[in-house]
Structures are given as structure tokens and as C-alpha cells.
Amino acid sequence: MSIDSLSGAVTANEINSFITYMNSQTPPQTPWGTLGGTGHNAWADGTGGRDLEAMGEMFIVSSNMTILNKMINWADYCTSQRNDLMAATNGGQRVLWTGLIDKVWVPNWPTDATSGQSNYCGCESEDTIGHIAFCAKLILQTPAIWNTTVPDGNPYGYGATYFQRATNYLAKCDEANDEYFLKWFVQSGSNLIRPPTNATWTALNENVTAINRQMMFTSGFQRLAEAHEILGDNPARVAQYDAIVKASTTECLNGMVNYPGNPRTAGGQTVYKWGYYPTSTSGAEATEIHAEYDMIGQWRAFGRRSYGFTLSPLIPFANTMIDVTYLGTNTFALNVDGSGGIQGTIYSGWILPADWNPQDYDIVAGAALAHGWYKSSADIEAGILFMKNRRYLQFSVTPSPASKIIQAGSAATFTLNVAPLGGFTNTVSLAVNGLPSGATSNFTLTSINCGTLIYSSTNSAMTIQTSVSTPVGTYPLSIVSTSGSILHTNVVKLVVGNFSVSVNPSSQTISPGGNTTYTINVATNSGFSGNVAFGLSGLPANCSASFSPTSVSGANSSTLNVIASNNATAGNYSLTIYGTNGVTVANTTATLQIAGIATPIWNGGSSTGNYWNDSANWGGISLSANGPLVFGGSARLNNTNNTTAGTTYSNIVFNSGAGTFTLNGNSVSLVGNITNNSANPQTINFGINFGGGVTFDGASNDLFVLGGLTNTLAAPQTNMLTLVGSGQLSDLWKSAGGTNIIFMNDV
Numbered sequence: 001m002s003i004d005s006l007s008g009a010v011t012a013n014e015i016n017s018f019i020t021y022m023n024s025q026t027p028p029q030t031p032w033g034t035l036g037g038t039g040h041n042a043w044a045d046g047t048g049g050r051d052l053e054a055m056g057e058m059f060i061v062s063s064n065m066t067i068l069n070k071m072i073n074w075a076d077y078c079t080s081q082r083n084d085l086m087a088a089t090n091g092g093q094r095v096l097w098t099g100l101i102d103k104v105w106v107p108n109w110p111t112d113a114t115s116g117q118s119n120y121c122g123c124e125s126e127d128t129i130g131h132i133a134f135c136a137k138l139i140l141q142t143p144a145i146w147n148t149t150v151p152d153g154n155p156y157g158y159g160a161t162y163f164q165r166a167t168n169y170l171a172k173c174d175e176a177n178d179e180y181f182l183k184w185f186v187q188s189g190s191n192l193i194r195p196p197t198n199a200t201w202t203a204l205n206e207n208v209t210a211i212n213r214q215m216m217f218t219s220g221f222q223r224l225a226e227a228h229e230i231l232g233d234n235p236a237r238v239a240q241y242d243a244i245v246k247a248s249t250t251e252c253l254n255g256m257v258n259y260p261g262n263p264r265t266a267g268g269q270t271v272y273k274w275g276y277y278p279t280s281t282s283g284a285e286a287t288e289i290h291a292e293y294d295m296i297g298q299w300r301a302f303g304r305r306s307y308g309f310t311l312s313p314l315i316p317f318a319n320t321m322i323d324v325t326y327l328g329t330n331t332f333a334l335n336v337d338g339s340g341g342i343q344g345t346i347y348s349g350w351i352l353p354a355d356w357n358p359q360d361y362d363i364v365a366g367a368a369l370a371h372g373w374y375k376s377s378a379d380i381e382a383g384i385l386f387m388k389n390r391r392y393l394q395f396s397v398t399p400s401p402a403s404k405i406i407q408a409g410s411a412a413t414f415t416l417n418v419a420p421l422g423g424f425t426n427t428v429s430l431a432v433n434g435l436p437s438g439a440t441s442n443f444t445l446t447s448i449n450c451g452t453l454i455y456s457s458t459n460s461a462m463t464i465q466t467s468v469s470t471p472v473g474t475y476p477l478s479i480v481s482t483s484g485s486i487l488h489t490n491v492v493k494l495v496v497g498n499f500s501v502s503v504n505p506s507s508q509t510i511s512p513g514g515n516t517t518y519t520i521n522v523a524t525n526s527g528f529s530g531n532v533a534f535g536l537s538g539l540p541a542n543c544s545a546s547f548s549p550t551s552v553s554g555a556n557s558s559t560l561n562v563i564a565s566n567n568a569t570a571g572n573y574s575l576t577i578y579g580t581n582g583v584t585v586a587n588t589t590a591t592l593q594i595a596g597i598a599t600p601i602w603n604g605g606s607s608t609g610n611y612w613n614d615s616a617n618w619g620g621i622s623l624s625a626n627g628p629l630v631f632g633g634s635a636r637l638n639n640t641n642n643t644t645a646g647t648t649y650s651n652i653v654f655n656s657g658a659g660t661f662t663l664n665g666n667s668v669s670l671v672g673n674i675t676n677n678s679a680n681p682q683t684i685n686f687g688i689n690f691g692g693g694v695t696f697d698g699a700s701n702d703l704f705v706l707g708g709l710t711n712t713l714a715a716p717q718t719n720m721l722t723l724v725g726s727g728q729l730s731d732l733w734k735s736a737g738g739t740n741i742i743f744m745n746d747v
Contacts, residue, residue, distance in 0.1 A: 001014075001017045001018055001020075001021045001374055001375055001376075001378070001381045002014050002017040003369055003374055003381070003384060003385075006361075006362075006365050006366065006369060006384070006388060007388070007391070007392070008388075008392060009389075009392050010061050010062070010385050010388055010389050010392070014381075014385055015058065015061070015062045015064060015067075015385075017381075018054075018058050018067070018378065018381055018382065018385070019064070019066055019067060019070075021378060021381070022051070022054075022055065022067070022070055022378060023070070025051065025378070027048055027051075027073075027074045027077045027078065028042035028043060028046070028047065028048040028078075029090075030042065030081060030086075030090060030091055030109075031043045031044075031078075031081050031105040031106055031107055031125075031128065032091070032106070032107060032108055032109045033046070033109075035090060035091075037109060038109045038111075038112065039109065040107055040108055040109075041107050041124045043078050043081070043105055043128040043131065044105075044107060044123075044124035044125070044127040044128050044131075044216065045124070045127065045216075045289055045293065048074070048078065048131075049127060049128060049131045050347070050348075050377075050378065050379035051074065051378045051379065052071060052074055052075065052078070052131040052132075052134065052135065053131060053134065053348075053379065053382070054348075054378035054379050054381065054382035054383070055067050055068075055070055055071035055074070055378070055382070056071060056131075056134045056135065056138055057382040057383065057385070057386040058382045058385065058386075059071065059138055060138070060386065060389075061382075061385055061386055061389045065145075068138065068139070068142075069150065069151060069152065071135050071138070072135060072139075072150060072152070072162075072165060073152060075131070075132050075135040075136075075169060076152075076155065076156045076158055076165075077156075078105075078128065078131065078132055079132055079156065079158065079168075079169060079172050080156050081105060082103055082104065082105055082172065082176065083096070083101060083102055083103065083104050083105065083106050083121075084101050084102070084103045088693075091106070091109065091110040092106075093693075094106055094110060094118070094119070095119070095673060095693070095694075095695045095722065096119045096120070096121055097116065097119045097120065097121075097198070097200045097201055097203075097204060097699075098180075098184075098198075098200070098675075099200075099651070099653070099673045099674075099675035099695060099697045099699065100651075100672070100673065102121065102176075102179065102180050103172075103175055103176045103179055103180060104121045104125045104176050104180050104181075105121070105124075105125045105128040105129075105176075106118075106120075106121050106125070107120070107121065107122075107124040107125060108120060116203060116204050117204070119204070120204050120206060121180070122185075122206055122208055122213070123208055123213040123214070123216035123217050124216060125176070125181075126177075126181055126216055126217045126219060126220040126221070127216035127217075127219045127220065128220075129173045129176060129177070129219070129220030129223075129224070130216075130219025130220040130222070130223045131219075132169050132172070132173055133169065133170065133173055133220060133223035133224045133226075133227055134223050135166075135169060136165075136166040136167070136169040136170050136173075136223075136227045137166075137223055137226050137227040137230065139162045139163070139165065139166035140163075140166050140227055140230040140231060141230060142162075143402065143585060145162045146161065146162055146163035146535065146580075147161055147162075147163060147533060147535065147580060148161060148162055149161055150162055150165055163535060163537070166227070167231070167537050167538075167539075170224065170227055170228065170231075171539075171540075171541050173220065173224055174224065174237070175541050177220070177221075177224070181217075181220075182240075184196045184198075184201070185208060185217065186244055190247060191243045191244045191246075191247040191248075192247050192248065192251060193208060193209065193214050193217050193244070193247075193248050194208065194209065195207075195208045195209070198656075198677065198699065198700070199677075199699060199700045200677075200697070200699040200700070200724075200725075207276075207279055209278055209279055210276040210277070210278075210279045210280075210290075211252040211255065211256065211274070211276065211277055211285070211290075211293075211294050211297075212276070212285070212289075212290040212291070212293040212294055214248045214249075214251075214252055214297070215248075215249075215252070215293045215294055215296060215297025215298075216293060216297075217244075217248060218244070218245045218248050218249055218297050218300070218301065219296075219297070219300070221241040221242075221244045221245050222241065222242075222245045222300055222301070222304065224237075224241050225237075225238045225241035225242045225245065225304075226304070228241075231537050231538070231576060232576060232587070232589075233537045233538035233574055233575075233576045233589075234538060234574055235574075242304075242306065242307070245301060245304075245307070246301070246307045246308075249297060249298060249301040249307065249309070250307075251278070252277065252294070252297070252298070253298060253301075253309070253313065255274070255277035255278055255281075256272060256274040256277060256294070256317075257272065257313050257316075259272065259273060259274040259275065259277060259281065260281060260282070261273060262274075263316065266319070266320075266323040266324050267319070267322065267323030269316070269319040269322070269323055270315070270316045270319060271316050271319045271320040271323055271324050272316045272317060272320050272336075273320075273324075273336065273337040274291075274294075274336065276290075284335040284336050284337035284339055284340075285335065285336050286334060286335055286336075286340075287325055287332060287333060287334060287335060287336055287343050287346070287350075288343055288344075288345070288346060288347060289347060289349075291336045292346075292347050292349035292350055293349065295317060295349045295350060295352055295353055296349040296352060298314060298317070299349075299352040299353065299355065302314060302355075302456050303419075303456050304456075305417075305455060305456060305457055308455070309455070309456070310454045310455060311356065311453070311454055311455065311456070312454065314353070314356045315356045315357055317353050317356065318353035318354065318356040318357035318359070318360040319357060320336060321350060321353060321360050321363065321364065322357060322359050322360055322363055324336070324337060324338045325337075325338060326363050327342070330366065330367035330370045330371060331343075331367075332346055332367070345371075345373050345377070345380075346364055346367060346368065346373070347377075347379055347380060347383070348379045348380050348382065348383020348384070348386075349383070350364050351364050351365055351383045351384065351386075351387045352383075352387070354387050354390075354391075354422055354423060355387075355390070355420075355421065355422060355423060355456075356423065357423060358391070358422060358423035361387050361388075361391065361422065365383075365384045365387065365388070368380050368384060369384075387422060390421035390422040391421065391422035391423075391424075393421050393422075393486075393488070394420070394421060394422065394424040394426070394483065394486050395418065395419060395420050395421055395424050395426075395428050395450060395481070395483060395486070395488070396417075396418070396419050396421055396488070397416055397417070397418050397419075397428070397430070397479060397481040397488055397490055398416070398417040398419070398490070399414050399415070399416050399417075399462075399479055399490050399492045400414065400415045400417065401414070401492075402492055402493065402585075403492060403493035403494070403495060403585065404464075404492070404493070404494055404495065405495040405499075405500065405586060406466065406494070406495070406496060407496070408438075408466055408467070408468050408469070408470045408471075408496050409466060409467060409468040409470070410466060411463055411464060411465045411466070412463070412464045412466075412494055413461055413462065413463045413464075414461070414462045414463075414464075414479075414492055415459050415460075415461055415462075416430060416443075416459065416460045416461070416462055416479060417457050417458075417459055418430075418448045418450070418457060418458055418459070418460060418481070419456060419457035420450035420453065420457075424450055424483075425450055425451035426449075426450060426451065426483045426484065427447055427448065427449045427450065427451075427483060428447065428448045428450060428481050428482070428483045429446060429447045429481065429482050429483070430443055430445070430446055430447065430448075430460055430462070430479065430480070430481050431446075431479075431480045431481075431482075432462060432464075432477055432478065432479050432480070433477070433478040433480060434475060434476055434477045434478050435464065435475070435477065436466065436470050436471060436473065436475045436494070436496065437469070437470060437471065438466060438467035438468075438469045438470040439464055439465060439466045439467065439470055439494075440464070440465050441462060441463070441464055441465075442462070442463045442465070443460050443461070443462050443463075444459075444460050444461040445458070445459075445460035446460075448460065462479070464477070464494055466496060470496055471496065473495075473496055474493055474494070474495050474496075474582075475493070475494045475495075475496070476491050476492075476493060477491065477492050477493070477494055478490075478491055479491070479492065499522055499523060499524040499528050499532060499555075499579065499581065499586060500522070500523045500524075500586050501520065501521070501522055501523075501532070501577060501578075501579035501586045501587060501588045502520075502521045502523065502588050503518050503519070503520055503521070503560075503577055503588050503589075503590045504518065504519045504521065505518065505590075506589075506590050506591060507590065507591035507592075507593065508562070508590070508591070508592060508593070509593040509594075509595055510562070510564050510592070510593075510594060510595070511564070511594070511595050512564050512565065512566050512567065512568045512570075512594065513564065513565065513566045513568075514563075514564055515561060515562060515563040515564065516561075516562055516592075517559050517560060517561050517562070518559070518560040518562075518577075518590055519557055519558075519559060519560075520534060520547070520557060520558045520559070520560055520577055520579075521557045522552055522554070522555055522556055522557065522558075522579060523555055524554055524555045528554065528581075529554070530553070530581050530582070531551045531552065531553050531581065532551060532552055532553075532556075532579040532580065532581050532586075533550060533551040533579070533580045533581075534547040534550060534551060534558055534560075534577065534578065534579060534580075535577075535578040535579075535580065536560070536575060536576070536577055536578070537575070537576045537578070538573060538574050538575045538576050539562070539573070539575065539592075540564075540568060540569060540571070540573045540592070540594065541568070541569065542564070542565040542567050542568040542569070543562060543563065543564045543565065543568050543592075543594075544562075544563050544565075545560060545561065545562045545563070546560075546561050547559070547560055547561075548561065560577065562575075562592060564594055568594050569594065570594050570595060571593075571594055572591060572592075572593050573591070573592045573593075573594070574589055574590075574591060574592075575589065575590045575591070575592050576588075576589050577589070577590065599621070599627070599628060599630060600615070600618035600619060600621035600622065600623055600627070600628075600630070601618065601619055601630045601631070601632050601655070602617055602618055602629075602630065602631040602632060602633065602636075602639070603617065603618070603619050603632060603633045603635060604617055604633060604634075604635025604636030604637070604639070605617055605618075605619065605620075605635065606636070610636045610638060610639040610640055611639070611640055611642045612639065612640065612641045612642055612643050612665070613642050613643055617636060617639070623643060623649075625647055625648055625649070626648055626649065626650055626671070627649060627650060628649065628650045628651050628652075628653060628672075629649050629651070629652045629653070629668075630652075630653045630655060631652075631653070631654050631655065631658050631661050631663075631682075632654075632655040632657060632658050633657070633658065633659065634658075634659030637659050637660055637661050637662065638661075638662045638664070639661070639662075639663060639664070639665075640664045640665040641663065641664065641665030641666045641668065641686055642665055642666065643666060644666070645666035645667050646666075646667055646668070646669055646689065647666075647668055647669065648668070648669040648670070648671060649668055649669070649670060649671075650670075650671055650672045651670065651671075651672030651673050651674065651675070652668075652670065652673075652674040652675070652684070653674075653675050653677065654675070654676045654677060654678045654680075654682050655677055655678065656677045656678060656679075656700070657678065658677075658678040658680065658682070659678075659680055660680040660681060660682065660683075661680075661682050661683065662682075662683045662685065663682075663683065663684045663685060663686060664685045664686060665685075665686055666686060667686050667687035667688065667689065667707070667710055668686065668687075668688060668689070669688075669689040669690065670688055670689070670690045670694055671690070671694075672694065673694050673695040673696070673697060674688075674694070674695075674696045674697065674703065674705070675695075675697045675699055676697065676698050676699055676700055676701055676702070676703045676725070676727075677699050677700050678700055678701060679700055679701055680701055681701045681702035681703070681704065681727075682701070682702070682703055682704065683704040683706060684703075684704065684705050684706065684707060685706050685707045686707040687707045687708050687709070687710040688705065688707065688708075688709055688710065689709070689710045690709070690721070693720035693721070693722065694720075694721060694722070695721075695722040695723075695724055696721065696722070696723050696724070696727065696729075697724040697725050698724065698725030698726045698727040699724070699725055700725075701726075702725075702726050702727045702728070703725065703726070703727035703728075704727055704728045704730075705727065705728070705729050705730070706728070706729075706730040707730075708730070709721070709729075
């Protein structure tokens with residue numbers, strides 16, 4: 001790859017050299033690297049994750065669709081490697097420490113026996129989510145392509161159009177968060193990132209709170225919040241993700257700023273020393289790649305204005321690189337405090353603090369140029385060109401929304417977000433051209449001194465007031481921002497008249513396996529002409545939808561049909577319905593409620609007996625085939641399965657507070673695992689049949705399975721039983737034929 005210079009505009013040669021290089025690369029075969037290999041973190045801080053980030057940065061720089069399409073190709077491949085979507089023969093379908101085949105990207109190879117690492121999944125997977133969500137965000141920031149078909153044939157079925165692809169990425173990532181990360185790693189109330197207290201997790205001896213690991217977590221949560229904010233489909237989810245990121249980055253920033261001995265002075269500037277806070281409050285963090293991730297996370301959080309991060313506590317991080325970590329002559333220390341010897345390659349995350357002190361770019365990018373690190377690293381090449389472009393642009397003005405629809409005589413307000421780039425400190429002036437007749441403009445701020453900003457950006461509200469004589473039409477307004485010889489132009493659309501979209505009814509309720517309809521109405525002004533095409537976002541997993549017709553001419557209506565599959569998840573979902581006419585987009589929202597069946601949990605509440613067919617023992621909820629068997633409490637601990645022998649259930653779980661149970665009666669069939677999360681031993685006296693592979697996990701205490709395994713096996717390795725923790729099997733196998741293989745861990 002090429003770097004023509006460290007200053008000026010990014011050149012076509014630099015962009016093309018990046019494209020050529022990426023065309024020669026192949027994405028990782030698995031989340032840990034090569035198929036059958038023993039790698040680690042390939043889709044997180046490894047090559048796959050870094051290359052996804054590099055493609056995203058280069059698309060921001062160039063708007064080149066070849067780069068975005070390549071990024072989508074890799075994001076598709078990455079998404080398909082989620083544990084539950086990936087074939088078992090490739091290392092997927094893995095039962096993790098939870099006892100479940102979790103919907104995550106497992107970072108370690110399947111046979112990694114180091115402290116049970118093959119069953120581990122933590123911060124690295126959320127970082128992978130961040131890379132996928134970055135791709136979705138870039139698509140959603142480019143509404144002109146939403147309804148365009150991605151030119152790849154939709155190989156994984158994630159959607160034919162760019163919009164469908166982006167929303168499917170978000171759905172897969174949200175699903176992983178809802179079922180795993182939010183459940184296990186986010187502390188209720190404080191929203192801090194904390195480890196699970198489950199004994200099986202503790203046995204892994206893994207860390208989640210060190211700054212660099214927390215910044216991996218915030219990657220996914222922040223990028224998803226930003227993408228959903230663009231869609232406007234789920235404000236509650238945006239608020240939840242934002243609360244987690246703000247809590248984490250605030251804790252980490254305060255820990256670094258107030259690390260023992262800080263603030264310090266070097267080169268006449270304030271600098272910091274920091275380590276792996278809050279895990280440790282002594283020592284210095286490694287410059288690569290740990291402290292690099294600290295910088296990436298803090299830079300991302302500073303850029304999201306709603307978090308309220310100010311510039312002054314961040315400048316010393318850039319100063320530290322300039323005056324402490326940098327040892328001169330294009331060399332860097334192993335640790336951020338200048339100790340430990342000489343560090344090799346410096347990756348792109350260390351270029352980002354140039355927004356806080358421009359000299360950081362000169363040092364880090366200059367060293368990369370001198371060593372030639374960029375030539376075979378998309379991460380470093382893109383990192384240099386990303387900041388080179390910011391320094392060339394000097395500032396950005398981002399208007400929101402992209403278009404506004406009003407009636408003649410009304411006013412429309414656009415928010416202009418003004419942000420300095422690459423350490424820019426001069427004044428930006430604002431003006432607008434292209435107003436329709438009878439309209440006037442007003443800015444809350446006509447000039448912004450970027451040198452006095454304490455945040456990453458500031459806003460000026462531009463209000464356009466029309467008169468009753470303003471003609472109906474679509475008007476491109478040119479927002480002109482200048483600083484000296486630098487001039488930027490942004491265009492927004494002001495629509496006077498035109499059309500609107502509404503939905504009736506505003507809320508519908510269905511059950512899994514059912515369907516429902518909404519009527520979508522288009523209202524137009526007399527000046528409107530053309531078609532309105534429909535789109536949808538916010539559809540929950542395992543649901544499908546269609547419009548009939550898919551577009552209408554003028555004032556008309558369409559029927560939206562929503563179908564929920566049998567495994568659709570219960571809950572309330574906000575659907576956003578879009579109507580598109582050219583570049584003009586109108587939207588409205590509706591609520592879809594999927595009525596689900598609550599999970600029965602044994603509480604022994606019956607007044608008559610210890611039998612499973614008595615719903616009073618299950619909190620008033622009857623058992624259903626294919627559902628879970630969950631035991632809690634300490635009532636009627638010796639109970640009997642009198643449901644039909646051989647009934648299939650998804651799994652058996654003893655909750656953390658469960659007493660010492662003894663389960664008797666008819667045999668069951670299992671498609672999932674048996675897990676004891678209780679501090680007490682558990683006994684199962686009935687026969688168990690299973691298909692595929694299951695795990696019996698004495699996670700927190702003994703698990704006694706004494707009724708035998710009733711499988712009739714055929715081909716070798718058709719059925720696999722894995723034993724984890726401690727316990728006992730009796731009357732081991734009642735089967736004919738086949739090869740019986742049992743894998744045992746930690747027995």
C-alpha cells in the first residue's frame with residue numbers, strides 16, 4: 001500500500017492501493033483464525049477485526065462503494081461465524097460455560113484446554129459486534145443506497161438491499177446482547193461492566209474490568225446505539241446501550257486520570273501514567289495493544305457528544321505519547337510510562353489522540369512511514385489516511401435531519417453539528433444558500449471558535465421560515481461553512497408540501513406462529529407527483545414482513561403483513577415504516593406485541609402433591625413440550641414427572657438458589673443440557689434420551705444422573721455427551737449399536 005505524503009488531501013493512488021491490497025486478502029475462516037488452527041481473537045483485535053475497521057475508515061475518507069461492498073462481504077462472513085450459526089464441524093455449536101450454545105463469537109479454538117478457554121466468551125466477542133455494527137452504521141448513514149441491491153447475490157441470506165443487510169446485522173448483534181452480554185456482564189443499577197458471579201465463569205479465571213477489556217465491550221454497545229439512533233427504531237435500546245458505555249468509559253477515564261502519582265509533567269506538558277485499572281492500581285499498561293484500545297474507547301466516547309466528555313482530561317493522553325512513550329528516532333516504549341524496553345509496531349489506535357494534540361499524528365504516523373509498517377497493514381494504512389483526511393478537512397459540519405417536510409407558512413429547523421478535526425482550533429462561519437421565495441433563515445450561532453470548545457463538537461440551529469406564498473416543491477439548501485480559505489458545503493432538503501406516511505392501527509398483538517396486518521396510508525400535497533416505496537425496520541428476530549403493494553402512486557394505501565414464526569420471542573417491538581420518494585423519506589412508527597408463554601419455574605406451590613402436571617408447582621404455568629425445566633426454591637424437593645414418558649424438553653436447569661432436588665418418574669428427551677447452578681447437589685432418577693450433543697454440567701455442585709441414558713445409537717459419534725464439573729452417572733447406557741464416546745472435563 002502507498003502513503004504519498006502525510007499532509008494534504010488523500011490521493012486516488014492511496015485509495016486505490018488500499019483497494020488493491022484488500023482484494024488480495026481473505027477474511028478469517030473462524031473467530032479464532034484458521035480452520036483447525038489454534039489462534040485467538042481473529043474478529044476482535046486480530047486481523048479480521050482490524051481490517052473491518054480499516055475498510056470502514058477508508059469508506060469514510062473516500063465514499064468509495066467498492067470499499068463498502070468489500071466491508072459488507074467480510075461483515076457477512078463474520079456474522080455467519082456466530083457460534084449458533086456456525087457448523088459444528090468448523091468449531092461452532094459449542095456449549096459454553098453457561099451450559100448453552102450461546103449466540104456469540106467464540107474467540108478461542110475448540111480444543112483449547114487452558115483453564116477451559118474453549119468454553120470462554122467475553123469482551124472480545126463484544127468487540128466483534130462493534131466491527132459488524134460499524135458496517136451497519138455506515139450503511140445507515142448513507143440513505144441514498146438503502147433500497148439498492150448489494151451486488152453480491154446475498155450469499156448468507158442477510159438481505160438483498162443495503163438497508164436489509166444493515167438491519168439484519170443489528171438484529172444478530174442485539175440478539176447476542178439480549179441473550180448473553182446484557183444478562184451476564186452488565187451490573188444492574190450501575191450499568192457497570194462486571195464479571196458474572198457464576199462459579200463456572202469464575203473457574204475460567206478471566207478478567208472483564210481492566211480498561212482495555214472494558215473498551216472492547218463499549219465498542220459493540222456504542223456502535224449499536226449510534227446505528228439504532230439513525231434508524232430511530234428503538235429509543236429504549238439506544239438509552240440502555242448509551243448508559244452502559246457512559247458508565248464504563250467514565251469509570252475508566254477517572255481511573256486513568258486519578259491513577260496514583262497523576263498528574264505528572266514531561267516536556268513542559270501534563271502527562272499520565274496508568275495501568276490495568278480497576279483490576280490494578282500499580283504498574284504501567286502495555287503500549288500495544290492494550291493501551292491502544294484504551295485510546296480507541298476514549299476517543300469514541302469523546303466523539304459521542306451526549307456522553308458529555310470534555311477535552312481537557314484527554315489532552316494529556318496525547319501528551320504522554322509525545323513526551324513519554326515516544327523515545328525518539330521513531331521508537332516507542334513497551335509501556336506507556338516509557339519503561340520496559342522498545343516496542344515494535346504501533347497500531348492505528350494511537351493516531352486518534354491527534355484530535356487532542358496534533359503532534360501525536362506527526363510522531364506516530366511519521367514512525368509508521370519511516371518503518372514502512374503501513375505497507376502490509378490495512379489497519380495502519382487506513383489509520384494514517386483517516387487522520388490525514390481529518391487534518392486536511394480541518395472541521396466538519398453535519399446537518400440533521402437530511403430532509404424536512406413542512407407546509408407553506410411553517411418553519412423547519414435543522415441542527416448543524418460543528419466539530420474540529422485533527423486538532424483544529426480556528427473559527428468557522430455559517431451561511432445558507434438556495435432558500436425558496438418567501439423564506440428566511442436564522443442561525444443560533446453564525447460563527448464558532450473551535451479553539452474554545454470544551455467538547456468534541458457544538459451545535460447551531462438553523463431555522464428556515466417559509467411564508468404562505470412559498471411555492472410547493474423540494475429545495476436543496478446549501479449550508480456553506482468557511483474558515484479562512486477552507487470551505488465546506490453540505491446540502492439538506494427542504495420539502496414544502498409533498499407527502500406523509502401514517503399507520504392504522506398503531507399497535508397489533510400476535511402470538512408465535514401467527515400473523516397480523518397494518519394499513520399504511522400516504523397523504524400528499526397537490527404538488528406531489530411520483531411513487532412512494534415502502535420499507536421497514538425494527539422487525540424482531542424470527543419474524544418476516546411484506547408490503548402489498550410495495551409502492552403506491554400519489555395518495556394511496558398499502559397493507560403491511562407481519563408473520564411471527566413459532567420461535568419468535570415475546571415482547572413489545574417498535575416498527576418504523578418508511579415511505580421513500582427519490583431522496584425524500586417520511587416515516588411513522590407502530591407497535592408489534594408478540595404474546596409469549598412465560599417460563600415455568602418449579603416453586604413447589606401445589607397444595608395437593610409433588611407432581612409435574614400440576615401447574616401450581618410451576619408458578620401457575622403449565623409445562624409445554626420443547627420448553628425448559630427450571631427448578632428453584634426449596635419446596636417439594638422430592639418430586640415426580642407424571643407427564644407422558646419421553647416428552648421432549650429443551651433443557652434442565654437448577655437455579656442458583658435451588659435446594660437439593662431429587663427428580664423421579666417418567667423418562668424425558670432432551671435437546672439441550674443439564675446444568676446445576678445451585679450450591680446444592682441434584683439427583684435425577686429417570687431415564688434421559690438425547691440427540692446430537694449435550695452437556696451435563698455440575699457447574700456449582702454435584703449432578704447425579706442415576707436413571708440411565710436411553711439412546712439407541714447408530715453411526716459412531718452421532719450422539720455426544722460431555723461431562724463438566726462433578727457428579728455421577730449410573731446405569732450408564734441402555735443402547736444397542738454405535739460407538740459410545742464420552743468426553744469428560746474437570747471430573
